Amino acid sequence: MLIDLSESDGRPIYGRIADRIKFAIAGEVLRPGELAPSVRELSKQLVVNPNTVARAYRDLQAEGLLEPVRGTGLQVASGATERCRSARVEFVRGRLRSAIEEARETGLPGAEIEAILHEEWGRGGGDRANGKGA
Amino acid sequence: MLIDLSESDGRPIYGRIADRIKFAIAGEVLRPGELAPSVRELSKQLVVNPNTVARAYRDLQAEGLLEPVRGTGLQVASGATERCRSARVEFVRGRLRSAIEEARETGLPGAEIEAILHEEWGRGGGDRANGKGA
Amino acid sequence: MLIDLSESDGRPIYGRIADRIKFAIAGEVLRPGELAPSVRELSKQLVVNPNTVARAYRDLQAEGLLEPVRGTGLQVASGATERCRSARVEFVRGRLRSAIEEARETGLPGAEIEAILHEEWGRGGGDRANGKGA
Amino acid sequence: MLIDLSESDGRPIYGRIADRIKFAIAGEVLRPGELAPSVRELSKQLVVNPNTVARAYRDLQAEGLLEPVRGTGLQVASGATERCRSARVEFVRGRLRSAIEEARETGLPGAEIEAILHEEWGRGGGDRANGKGA
DNA sequence: GTGGTCTAGACCACC
DNA sequence: GTGGTCTAGACCACG
Numbered sequence: 433m434l435i436d437l438s439e440s441d442g443r444p445i446y447g448r449i450a451d452r453i454k455f456a457i458a459g460e461v462l463r464p465g466e467l468a469p470s471v472r473e474l475s476k477q478l479v480v481n482p483n484t485v486a487r488a489y490r491d492l493q494a495e496g497l498l499e500p501v502r503g504t505g506l507q508v509a510s511g512a513t514e515r516c517r518s519a520r521v522e523f524v525r526g527r528l529r530s531a532i533e534e535a536r537e538t539g540l541p542g543a544e545i546e547a548i549l550h551e552e553w554g555r556g557g558g559d560r561a562n563g564k565g566a
Numbered sequence: 567m568l569i570d571l572s573e574s575d576g577r578p579i580y581g582r583i584a585d586r587i588k589f590a591i592a593g594e595v596l597r598p599g600e601l602a603p604s605v606r607e608l609s610k611q612l613v614v615n616p617n618t619v620a621r622a623y624r625d626l627q628a629e630g631l632l633e634p635v636r637g638t639g640l641q642v643a644s645g646a647t648e649r650c651r652s653a654r655v656e657f658v659r660g661r662l663r664s665a666i667e668e669a670r671e672t673g674l675p676g677a678e679i680e681a682i683l684h685e686e687w688g689r690g691g692g693d694r695a696n697g698k699g700a
Numbered sequence: 701m702l703i704d705l706s707e708s709d710g711r712p713i714y715g716r717i718a719d720r721i722k723f724a725i726a727g728e729v730l731r732p733g734e735l736a737p738s739v740r741e742l743s744k745q746l747v748v749n750p751n752t753v754a755r756a757y758r759d760l761q762a763e764g765l766l767e768p769v770r771g772t773g774l775q776v777a778s779g780a781t782e783r784c785r786s787a788r789v790e791f792v793r794g795r796l797r798s799a800i801e802e803a804r805e806t807g808l809p810g811a812e813i814e815a816i817l818h819e820e821w822g823r824g825g826g827d828r829a830n831g832k833g834a
Numbered sequence: 835m836l837i838d839l840s841e842s843d844g845r846p847i848y849g850r851i852a853d854r855i856k857f858a859i860a861g862e863v864l865r866p867g868e869l870a871p872s873v874r875e876l877s878k879q880l881v882v883n884p885n886t887v888a889r890a891y892r893d894l895q896a897e898g899l900l901e902p903v904r905g906t907g908l909q910v911a912s913g914a915t916e917r918c919r920s921a922r923v924e925f926v927r928g929r930l931r932s933a934i935e936e937a938r939e940t941g942l943p944g945a946e947i948e949a950i951l952h953e954e955w956g957r958g959g960g961d962r963a964n965g966k967g968a
Numbered sequence: 969g970t971g972g973t974c975t976a977g978a979c980c981a982c983c
Numbered sequence: 984g985t986g987g988t989c990t991a992g993a994c995c996a997c998g
Contacts, residue, residue: 441664444973459673471986481975486986494762502847503883503983503985524669524679529686531665535658539593545658546687552663553683578997579770615771615998709932712988727941739971749990754971771970771998792937792947797954799933803926807861813926814955820931821951846982883983 437478445480449488451523457497457508458516467505468498571612579614583622585657591631591642592650601639602632705746713748717756719791725765725776726784735773736766839880847882851890853925859899859910860918869907870900 435452437445456462468474471489475482489506492498497516498506535545571582590596605623609616623640626632631650632640669679703720705713724730736742739757743750757774760766765784766774803813839850858864873891877884891908894900899918900908937947 446973455671455673470984472984483976484974487973489986500986501983503981505985520672520674521678521682524672524674525682525686527665527668528679528683529689531661532686532689534661537589538654538658539589540654540658544655545662548655548659549662549683549687552659552666553680555663555666580997617998621998714988723939723941738969740969751991752989755988757971768971769998771996773970788940788942789946789950792940792942793950793954795933795936796947796951797957799929800954800957802929805857806922806926807857808922808926812923813930816923816927816930817951817955820927820934821948823931823934848982885983889983 435474435478437480446484446488446491449474449478449480449485450491453488453492454497454516454519457512458520460513462508464508464510464512466508467501468492468508470505571614580618580621580625583608583612583614583619584625587622587626588631588650588653591646592654594647596642598642598644598646601635601641602626604639703742703746705748714752714756714759717742717746717748717753718759721756721760722765722784722787725780726788728781730776732776732778732780734776735769736760736776738773839882848886848889848893851876851880851882851887852893855890855894856899856918856921859914860922862915864910866910866912866914869903869909870894872907 435449435456437448437452453462453468462468468489469477471482471485475485478485489498493500493506497509497512499509501507532545532549535548536542571579571586587596587602596602602623603611605616605619609619612619623632627634627640631643631646633643635641666679666683669682670676703717703724705716705720721730721736730736736757737745739750739753743753746753757766761768761774765777765780767777769775800813800817803816804810839847839854855864855870864870870891871879873884873887877887880887891900895902895908899911899914901911903909934947934951937950938944
């Protein structure tokens with residue numbers, strides 16, 4: 433479970449942590465029944481206050497993706513994999529859609545937007561294999 | 567000068583207003599020498615606190631895109647058109663880039679991301695003529 | 701908006717605060733569109749840390765019962781009244797059901813449980829008018 | 835001595851185990867002089883950490899309901915039956931009372947609470963004979 | 969003025 | 984060891 437929190441944009445830290453956990457579940461880095469990294473451990477790894485991690489975990493519990501095992505830790509709920517996968521594509525779709533939408537509201541001609549889109553998608557190798565993730 | 571502020575995502579209102587003004591300048595809806603809508607008028611139209619509009623205008627002045635005309639209002643500065651145009655493509659590029667970047671960090675396979683990208687670009691007519699805007 | 705937090709049983713404070721707000725909405729003490737008491741004000745009234753109130757409010761937002769009005773406060777969402785009312789009867793039903801269930805699992809004869817039930821319901825006037833609440 | 839720990843609500847496991855033992859004593863499933871199930875056996879049966887059972891037994895000893903017999907196990911103390919019986923009705927009364935109290939604080943009209951009370955008491959046969967238990 | 973985020977640290981219950 | 988609750992206080996963004 434390696435998590436990198438760089439590329440902060442302004443989203444709260446706890447939200448980004450929660451997202452990372454979701455994506456880890458979607459990618460089966462974390463499987464149902466396994467324990468999520470402990471609050472203390474993860475907070476140390478990320479150099480973040482334990483409360484911040486705890487809040488992320490709390491949100492994940494509220495969504496039913498993690499469930500507490502008393503005195504032991506937080507366990508990935510059964511069925512979480514599928515839910516995280518669909519959440520993941522919705523997340524991606526949402527981001528791309530609103531970016532495109534914003535671009536259009538800008539008034540910039542469609543052809544130019546499309547050109548930028550291709551450039552940016554190309555950056556870093558558009559079709560670089562993204563291993564097994566789904 | 568019609569502005570629609572819907573689709574709030576969490577960006578501050580004053581920032582979105584400022585953007586709209588910039589895009590209007592880039593699209594020559596507002597030309598150098600013309601007056602920007604008054605704070606009162608715009609705040610009424612947008613159903614927003616006048617302070618909020620004032621702050622947007624303050625930022626635009628700080629960027630040198632609007633300049634005060636004593637006792638009259640704020641006028642679009644000369645040279646604003648070009649600067650807003652380049653700002654516009656940078657804005658668009660930035661949004662698209664970070665959306666794509668985020669999509670990749672998700673772990674979703676590149677092929678799937680690309681598919682979504684095409685779908686979303688297609689929505690609403692990908693190449694719909696975006697009139698004169700550049 | 702008077703709230704009394706006495707009768708602590710072990711339930712977390714923030715949860716009890718959230719419940720009180722819900723019941724206030726159910727009883728139309730707080731109506732859709734109105735602002736909930738501010739975090740600072742309520743925390744002062746309850747002699748509780750502001751964060752504790754904030755957490756209660758956060759949970760209520762997650763349930764869609766309160767919604768933020770930027771820079772202004774938290775407003776009761778439309779439709780909250782009905783949702784809180786049904787939540788209220790479910791809350792009451794749940795409590796009573798599990799208390800009864802527990803009583804039975806105790807092995808105590810039904811007749812005795814029923815006797816206690818009558819006694820306890822009678823305490824404080826079983827049918828005391830509970831004003832308008834529904 | 836069959837114990838079912840389902841219906842966890844948040845009460846600690848060790849507490850629920852202790853309660854079950856008490857009720858078994860009250861119902862004379864376990865009589866003074868008899869041995870309580872061994873920690874190992876019970877922990878295996880309940881799929882619970884042995885420490886958890888041990889703690890329940892520790893509490894029961896502290897209350898004088900179980901007493902150690904060297905090299906043999908824990909036996910039900912004399913006089914435990916009566917004490918468990920009164921503890922049982924107090925337990926039941928306490929639960930019902932606080933559930934009713936909470937229901938009232940909800941603001942739900944008394945008539946509605948009473949209706950729910952009758953429904954829930956009816957569920958499963960309000961007066962089903964609860965065999966010998968008292 | 970409003971809420972939101974984050975930090976720091978104490979204390980508790982549970983296993 | 985685990986998570987959960989609560990406190991205290993700083994700082995920020997928004998209107």
